[in-house]
Amino acid sequence: xxxxxxxxxxxxxxxxxxxxxxxxxxxxxxxxxxxxxxxxxxxxxxxxxxxxxxxxxxxxxxxxxxxxxxxxxxxxxxxxxxxxxxxxxxxxxxxxxxxxxxxxxxxxxxxxxxxxxxxxxxxxxxxxxxxxxxxxxxxxxxxxxxxxxxx
Numbered sequence: 001x002x003x004x005x006x007x008x009x010x011x012x013x014x015x016x017x018x019x020x021x022x023x024x025x026x027x028x029x030x031x032x033x034x035x036x037x038x039x040x041x042x043x044x045x046x047x048x049x050x051x052x053x054x055x056x057x058x059x060x061x062x063x064x065x066x067x068x069x070x071x072x073x074x075x076x077x078x079x080x081x082x083x084x085x086x087x088x089x090x091x092x093x094x095x096x097x098x099x100x101x102x103x104x105x106x107x108x109x110x111x112x113x114x115x116x117x118x119x120x121x122x123x124x125x126x127x128x129x130x131x132x133x134x135x136x137x138x139x140x141x142x143x144x145x146x147x148x149x150x151x
Contacts, residue, residue: 005116008032011129013111013136015145016104021049022150023104026057026136027092028129034117039124040064043092049150057128062088111139 009029016023026044041062113135
């Protein structure tokens with residue numbers, strides 16, 4: 001296994017549906033890319049329907065963690081980690097509240113897939129990480145999500 005294929009974290013995929021549309025969300029982890037660059041967590045999202053089935057993914061960077069002088073993330077104590085996590089996740093809370101207000105429900109279950117350093121290089125440039133999405137597609141099939149993305 002080359003360094004660029006080294007697993008450096010896990011990404012979370014959540015699919016939410018209401019009667020006519022599907023909202024897809026992918027959250028990638030913080031990490032270090034294959035070029036040694038720190039990459040903050042990123043949220044990819046899109047809303048698709050029968051009328052707009054091929055809509056592109058939009059990106060949103062989560063608030064960053066403190067970096068050390070070497071470009072990696074600083075080690076933090078548990079006392080510091082909790083407030084940082086709450087602050088970072090509060091940005092996602094707004095999205096989830098809005099989706100709930102439009103009657104979106106989580107479809108089946110969230111999916112967690114591995115992320116490599118090469119994947120984080122794509123994320124670093126705000127490109128859609130298609131290899132990660134490919135892993136998600138395979139897991140969706142295994143879990144019986146079905147071929148269609150909207151109800």
